[in-house]
Amino acid sequence: TRAMARSSRRRGGAREREEELESSRKLEGIIEAKVRE
Secondary structure (H helix, E strand, O other): OHHHHHHHHHHHHHHHHHHHHHHHHHHHHHHHHHHHO
């Protein structure tokens, strides 16, 4: 998986980075929701 990530980063890593940010934001939102509860 590391090799795949490297090659994809060279081609279009921006898109993957955006996806990672989105997933991390979703996780943060879930954690915040749990904390608020």
